[in-house]
Amino acid sequence: MTDGERYEIHCPKKYLSYDEKEGYRVFWAEGAAGFAAANYGVLKQMNGAGKSLDAIEAKLKSAGAVCRVCSAPDSVSLDECRGLLEQRGYSVKEYECRRLTQCLEPSPFLVRRKCKVQMITTRLEGNWEVLVREWGGEDGLLVANRQIKSGARVFFALNRAEIPVSCCFGMGYGAAFRLWGLYTAPNQRQKGYGAAVLSAAVEFAAQPDRGYEDIFVYVRDEQAQRLFEKAGFRGGVRRLWSAVPAECREGE
Incomplete structure (x- = not known):
């Protein structure tokens, strides 16, 4: 296994x-x-x-x-x-x-927004809470806070007003680190925020001292798949x- x-x-x-x-x-x-x-x-x-x-x-x-x-x-x-x-x-x-694993260097065609990215490790409140509620609703927010309490990390990309506009979740278990919940506010898409927050999450998990040998994600959406592939992820259909x-x- x-x-x-x-x-x-x-x-x-x-x-x-x-x-x-x-x-x-x-x-x-x-x-x-x-x-x-x-x-x-x-x-x-x-x-x-x-x-x-x-x-x-x-x-x-x-x-x-x-x-x-x-x-x-x-x-x-x-x-x-x-x-x-x-x-x-x-x-x-x-x-x-598709189960995609991060195994290659990011493509030069990956357009990342130059913006502040912040990692949150505590209960989501304020603007953090607003964006996650947009992604998963009230039930999704409750589960997200439960995941954070159990060790998950949430990475947020901030716009110039320092309002979170994109997020990505990640949690490790043993030698595996799974990414999920990559979400960008509808009016901020195609601007490189999703790539910025994804890159920050991968960089966090890829640090040698963390011990994660398998950084992976499941994708069903073609647009998301293209983004992950530009970020160096590869894999097959399940x-x-x-x-x-x-x-x-x-x-x-």
């Missing part, structure tokens, strides 16, 4: 509530039931999968969250569990994303899936 895969399995345990048994794992974010990325279950084996799904459903229902079952490095395959999920009324969505009750899919 790679460092990145270990990260995917174990890092959420730093900041989310969870229950894990031999056949399943389920995460939930108390107070942030609407943030899908922080409320989900994983089926780890098909032996007793029905009871495992019962347990996942019960825990997410008690947390007020939609019951979402997702793929993970240690999960059963979709071919194995599709029948069970569909029998229980779940709608399955398959999708592709096929992932998630499933929710059909009535929830209809409302998306």
Whole structure:
């Protein structure tokens, strides 16, 4: 198992509530039931999968969250569990994303804004809070503060008025450091702020004394992919899936 895969399995345990048994794992974010990325279950084996799904459903229902079952490095395959999920009324969505690792020098065509970049390691307040709320909503802000408390870093690019206009999250676990939440205010895009904040995050993680051998990100958006590739990231496509009750899919 790679460092990145270990990260995917174990890092959420730093900041989310969870229950894990031999056949399943389920995460939930108390107070942030609407943030899908922080409320989900994983089926780890098909032996007793029905009871495992019962347990996942019960825990997410008690947390007020939609019951979402997702793929993970240690999960059963979709071919194995599709029948069970569909029998229980779940709608399955398959999708592709790219796992990109920082392995090359940035391209000379990467346009970085010359601006102040600040790293925040404490609870987000004021203008920091405003920008992150734009990115993830109230639930996303709550989860972000929980991540920061558990060791995440948030990098903000500031405009001339020293107002944050772009941000990027990063958190390490073992030898892996994952970037996510790269966001720029809509009226400040295409000005080099995203590249500036991304570069600062990579420079932080790449310092030898930090011990991170795998600096990576998942991207699904083509524009974001182009930015990361200019920043020296390379990687391949991964096929992932998630499933929710059909009535929830209809409302998306």
